[in-house]
């Protein structure tokens with residue numbers, strides 16, 4: 001392995017870490033503003049013009065707050081749980097091509113850390129490992145609400161892994177590769193080639209499952225608002241809680257990148273316009289996460305399980321079978 | 330409108346009618362049909378549209394509190410004020426002690442003395458706002474409309490006993506001279522045009 005490759009990879013990793021940590025912060029600002037406007041409020045207004053520096057104030061607060069480890073918790077696990085959430089979220093980013101490759105000072109840059117041949121499986125797998133953050137955090141907290149919430153989170157995550165996997169099985173069969181770059185090449189011909197037209201059901205299923213994977217509002221059972229308790233994060237304070245937060249928002253961003261890459265043509269032919277298109281699609285999906293939070297109520301856990309196992313999973317299986325038949329004949 | 334319509338609980342007569350609620354499906358096929366119907370009715374998009382409409386309309390109802398404040402009604406019972414007489418600019422309070430007597434949370438303390446002109450003079454008058462429940466009895470019982478409630482509701486304090494002194498409550502003399510004293514308009518205040526309604530009383534009946 002030559003050192004140029006090593007240096008390039010390290011730079012890419014650092015850039016992704018910094019950009020998406022900052023984006024997670026800015027994401028909270030957008031979330032508050034969008035939610036506020038939809039509820040006829042103004043949202044944060046006092047820190048900086050129109051409150052744009054609010055996330056800076058929040059960051060200072062999170063970094064400087066006392067790090068409380070309550071008595072009675074299983075300290076090592078309690079301490080490592082938020083790191084798992086944040087780390088797995090960023091690890092998943094390694095196989096996502098964020099932009100088409102471009103040239104800078106005569107040097108070709110591929111904005112993907114590593115184009116491994118099992119890209120999608122890797123992303124989904126690592127995101128699924130993120131489940132251990134809430135699960136271990138809740139179980140180590142010595143708090144009943146945390147424990148219940150951790151159990152709920154585990155149930156939701158594991159159930160929806162099934163839907164996610166089956167939903168993208170059909171597109172994978174069509175493309176014949178697991179790399180997101182190959183997915184992008186498959187759809188590079190223009191809007192008519194997007195997988196969403198041939199696999200609309202898989203697209204909807206994957207989108208629904210994305211809400212469960214990120215724990216966003218219609219399936220926001222991880223931190224249970226009606227108990228007025230922040231679920232598995234109840235006992236956390238300061239930056240440990242902040243890591244859970246960054247993990248959640250980074251996950252939202254990454255999923256918002258993955259959905260267009262899989263179904264909506266990604267960055268297209270790799271031109272500048274295509275790159276802008278990918279960012280626009282990503283922004284739409286991120287905005288949609290906020291939009292549903294303002295519009296839709298949460299569902300009960302048992303309804304969520306019913307939806308997953310009795311509705312979405314059969315549809316996904318039927319979709320795979322039909323795709324198989326169509327490809328065969 | 331009489332209250333009879335509301336007090337009549339006999340549902341067989343009057344304007345009562347049965348709501349048109351479908352029975353819950355009992356069998357599997359009925360439940361399945363209900364699920365399909367609800368799925369394709371698109372109600373989720375109605376919710377999305379409603380919030381999007383409000384965001385586009387941008388009809389913000391936020392009041393940015395420290396900079397902007399809501400107007401409050403004249404009968405709002407906030408921190409007390411002591412009024413002066415319009416005619417002579419002297420204090421209205423005659424030291425009768427009724428307010429101290431009626432105060433149900435026992436937070437008014439008043440001390441008086443006979444001054445050089447043989448008039449009763451208030452020497453001490455404090456209200457402990459930490460105890461006051463803002464019931465308004467003191468303002469209501471005052472025969473002189475001297476103690477009233479004002480509109481100043483921002484009275485946070487760093488200790489439980491937060492005393493209001495007589496001088497703090499009294500209308501400042503320069504404000505009085507400028508004719509800016511606000512008259513209390515709530516319950517028990519003088520009705521407008523009271524002067525025109527005063528009748529001459531003959532000395533002998």
Ligand code: SF4
Nearest residue numbers: 432461462464465467
């Ligand atoms: S408002 Fe009520 S509690 Fe407060 S001083 Fe007057 S009588 Fe007492």
Ligand code: SF4
Nearest residue numbers: 422423425426428471
């Ligand atoms: S009731 Fe009125 S006049 Fe009498 S002592 Fe209290 S404030 Fe003064």
